[in-house]
Amino acid sequence: MRYAHTVDTVRGAEGELMARLPDGALMRRAATGLARVCARVLPRVYGSRVVLLVGGGDNGGDALYAGSQLASRGAAVRALLVGSRVHEGGLSALRSAGGRAVEVPRTTEIPAGSEAATEMAAADLIVDGLVGIGGTGGLRGPHASLAALAGATETPTVAVDLPSGIEADTGAVEGTAVRADVTVTFGTHKPGLLVSPGAEHAGVVELVDIGLAGELPTARLESPQAGDVDVSLPRPGPESTKYRRGVLGMAVGSDRYRGAAVLAAGGALRGGVGMLRYAGHDAVATEVLRHWPEVVVSVLDPEDPLAGLPERVDAWVVGPGRGVDGDAETELEAILGSPLPVLLDADAVTLLGTRPRLVRDREAPTLLTPHAAEMARLLPDTSPREIEARRLEYATRTAEEYGCVVLLKGSTTVIAEPGRPALADPNGTSLLATAGTGDVLSGLVGSLLSGGLAPREAAMCGAYLHGLAARLAHDGGPISASDLIGALPSAIRALRTE
Ligand SMILES: NC(=O)C1=CN([C@@H]2O[C@H](COP(=O)(O)OP(=O)(O)OC[C@H]3O[C@@H](n4cnc5c(N)ncnc54)[C@H](O)[C@@H]3O)[C@@H](O)[C@H]2O)[C@@H](O)CC1
Numbered sequence: 001m002r003y004a005h006t007v008d009t010v011r012g013a014e015g016e017l018m019a020r021l022p023d024g025a026l027m028r029r030a031a032t033g034l035a036r037v038c039a040r041v042l043p044r045v046y047g048s049r050v051v052l053l054v055g056g057g058d059n060g061g062d063a064l065y066a067g068s069q070l071a072s073r074g075a076a077v078r079a080l081l082v083g084s085r086v087h088e089g090g091l092s093a094l095r096s097a098g099g100r101a102v103e104v105p106r107t108t109e110i111p112a113g114s115e116a117a118t119e120m121a122a123a124d125l126i127v128d129g130l131v132g133i134g135g136t137g138g139l140r141g142p143h144a145s146l147a148a149l150a151g152a153t154e155t156p157t158v159a160v161d162l163p164s165g166i167e168a169d170t171g172a173v174e175g176t177a178v179r180a181d182v183t184v185t186f187g188t189h190k191p192g193l194l195v196s197p198g199a200e201h202a203g204v205v206e207l208v209d210i211g212l213a214g215e216l217p218t219a220r221l222e223s224p225q226a227g228d229v230d231v232s233l234p235r236p237g238p239e240s241t242k243y244r245r246g247v248l249g250m251a252v253g254s255d256r257y258r259g260a261a262v263l264a265a266g267g268a269l270r271g272g273v274g275m276l277r278y279a280g281h282d283a284v285a286t287e288v289l290r291h292w293p294e295v296v297v298s299v300l301d302p303e304d305p306l307a308g309l310p311e312r313v314d315a316w317v318v319g320p321g322r323g324v325d326g327d328a329e330t331e332l333e334a335i336l337g338s339p340l341p342v343l344l345d346a347d348a349v350t351l352l353g354t355r356p357r358l359v360r361d362r363e364a365p366t367l368l369t370p371h372a373a374e375m376a377r378l379l380p381d382t383s384p385r386e387i388e389a390r391r392l393e394y395a396t397r398t399a400e401e402y403g404c405v406v407l408l409k410g411s412t413t414v415i416a417e418p419g420r421p422a423l424a425d426p427n428g429t430s431l432l433a434t435a436g437t438g439d440v441l442s443g444l445v446g447s448l449l450s451g452g453l454a455p456r457e458a459a460m461c462g463a464y465l466h467g468l469a470a471r472l473a474h475d476g477g478p479i480s481a482s483d484l485i486g487a488l489p490s491a492i493r494a495l496r497t498e
């Protein structure tokens with residue numbers, strides 16, 4: 001697991017630690033770790049050209065001290081100072097080691113042809129020490145200007161603690177932000193490094209241990225790794241039977257949207273369900289059977305659809321392609337009335353927007369898996385764009401307002417449960433941005449729910465395997481939702497070698 005803590009928590013923990021250490025010890029640890037990573041990014045340190053972007057806070061201080069270490073190993077280091085002040089200790093260390101520093105005009109836009117821009121383009125490395133966890137709002141003035149100019153170069157960029165311009169606690173990016181190839185973060189990850197759009201600015205994230213671990217409370221956000229999924233994933237044992245492995249009920253697809261049912265069934269079957277009981281009208285049920293003869297099908301009577309719903313199941317998946325008409329609503333109500341774990345996706349989420357009590361009053365485990373537009377129907381004062389800009393915040397808010405677990409789909413899949421650290425899936429890939437992959441996810445996560453996992457863990461394992469399967473299915477060209485189903489067994493197998 002990777003753990004991420006908020007700015008307030010990091011500051012509190014740093015305060016505790018600093019009280020026991022000599023002055024400047026933490027910054028020395030941070031800068032040494034930073035310099036070590038910079039040295040790895042450079043083809044060789046001696047003779048290389050390094051430009052430091054230095055803001056007025058301790059983030060700039062880290063950059064200056066790291067720059068001084070590179071300068072003493074023979075790099076030509078030049079610091080561009082943009083703050084209204086500068087970390088004096090860092091500046092004199094840089095100068096003593098032979099580095100140079102120039103002040104960038106603070107009030108004007110820095111032009112593309114300026115000396116600063118030319119130096120950045122010609123450098124072997126840019127170190128972004130504009131702002132760290134002390135940043136507030138979007139980058140302003142010369143900071144924004146330098147970040148944009150750095151982004152226009154091909155020069156490899158290492159961000160100090162976090163790419164300047166991303167919001168540490170959320171990953172939101174308001175305006176210009178540095179795009180780093182590597183981010184060297186100190187003590188613990190920051191949520192914004194793990195959640196898009198911030199995550200896309202961070203590149204490869206390297207954690208430098210500054211001795212903070214013992215001071216840190218529970219994380220705000222966790223990011224599962226292969227081993228976390230591997231230990232949580234239910235696997236058949238000697239005493240397994242199809243019933244013990246878990247029976248999943250599926251109320252998915254319709255005569256109009258038959259593919260949704262076929263894809264969700266595929267996700268459940270390749271996800272390791274013990275038995276899949278599918279319920280639907282004749283035409284869609286026939287289609288499911290044609291693709292997957294191992295499914296046990298209940299054909300629903302259009303006159304009395306509730307009568308045909310299977311009873312002996314361990315969990316339910318409801319919604320994808322099911323429709324939002326009166327029958328779909330009655331069915332959803334009946335399924336939510338059971339004491340079983342239920343996953344609501346797509347149309348079921350839309351229906352919930354007008355009947356929130358169906359989930360708010362429910363005690364049994366409930367998991368919602370909306371994309372941003374579906375989530376916006378659950379939060380009437382919000383737009384999909386706002387949700388995508390602040391995924392962690394809105395996933396958390398939805399989970400709290402509805403009193404259940406929420407998996408928000410999209411560029412970074414975020415899973416939230418009231419009172420627990422949120423989870424950010426590390427495996428997201430835009431290969432998944434194709435119709436039907438969400439249906440596969442609902443079946444896959446449903447199979448894990450029926451296998452006994454709690455919704456948060458089922459969502460975590462499902463999202464991870466989903467992204468991994470997409471990567472494994474990819475051989476250079478696009479992939480389809482059907483390819484994803486085919487790659488799920490390899491993804492499960494690959495967990496042990498990841
Ligand atoms: N506190 C500690 O013990 C440690 C802190 N460290 C470093 O210290 C950093 C935090 O330092 P600070 O608290 O000084 O804060 P920062 O250096 O992150 O930012 C503060 C400075 O940025 C300016 N600023 C803030 N938002 C801005 C914006 N949107 N546009 C332009 N300028 C903006 C402020 O006016 C101020 O000058 C960490 O990110 C980390 O790099 C490390 O050295 C490890 C130890």
Ligand SMILES: Nc1ncnc2c1ncn2[C@@H]1O[C@H](COP(=O)(O)OP(=O)(O)O)[C@@H](O)[C@H]1O
Pocket residue numbers: 346371408409410411412413428429430431432433434435436437438439440441466
């Ligand atoms: N840009 C993206 N980057 C990463 N994953 C994405 C992206 N766009 C979509 N996805 C993933 O693809 C799946 C799409 O699901 P969904 O929107 O429900 O589609 P559908 O209803 O067509 O199946 C989700 O798992 C989502 O997280």
Ligand SMILES: [K+]
Pocket residue numbers: 059128129130131132159160161162163164
């Ligand atoms: K930075």
